Amino acid sequence: QVQLQESGPGLVKSSQTLSLTCTVSGGSITTSFYAWSWIRQSPGKGLEWMGVTHYDGSTDYSPSLKSRTSISRETSRNQFSLQLSSVTPEDTALYYCTSESLGISGRGTQVTVSS
Numbered sequence: 001q002v003q004l005q006e007s008g009p010g011l012v013k014s015s016q017t018l019s020l021t022c023t024v025s026g027g028s029i030t031t032s033f034y035a036w037s038w039i040r041q042s043p044g045k046g047l048e049w050m051g052v053t054h055y056d057g058s059t060d061y062s063p064s065l066k067s068r069t070s071i072s073r074e075t076s077r078n079q080f081s082l083q084l085s086s087v088t089p090e091d092t093a094l095y096y097c098t099s100e101s102l103g104i105s106g107r108g109t110q111v112t113v114s115s
Contacts, residue, residue: 004106022097
């Protein structure tokens with residue numbers, strides 16, 4: 001059974017870079033054709049898709065966040081990570097890592113950006 005677990009700081013200061021890691025267990029992030037993504041939910045807003053890393057290491061990003069977002073992976077640790085630069089309080093949200101291929105996600109991690 002594949003499981004995902006987010007980790008990272010819960011508080012980030014404005015203008016800094018938010019960094020989160022997703023650890024995948026029970027399956028490999030390099031499994032052919034699998035895709036692993038990050039989404040977030042802000043207070044009073046819907047879910048926002050941020051970006052994805054594919055099984056081959058290629059990435060795609062939301063056009064609205066592309067200039068500030070980077071998704072990388074560490075295959076030896078079966079992890080993929082999110083970096084969001086130049087954060088503002090509007091980036092305060094519950095962040096989830098997901099497997100688009102399996103239709104599952106982690107429990108989410110709350111990140112608050114202080115002004």
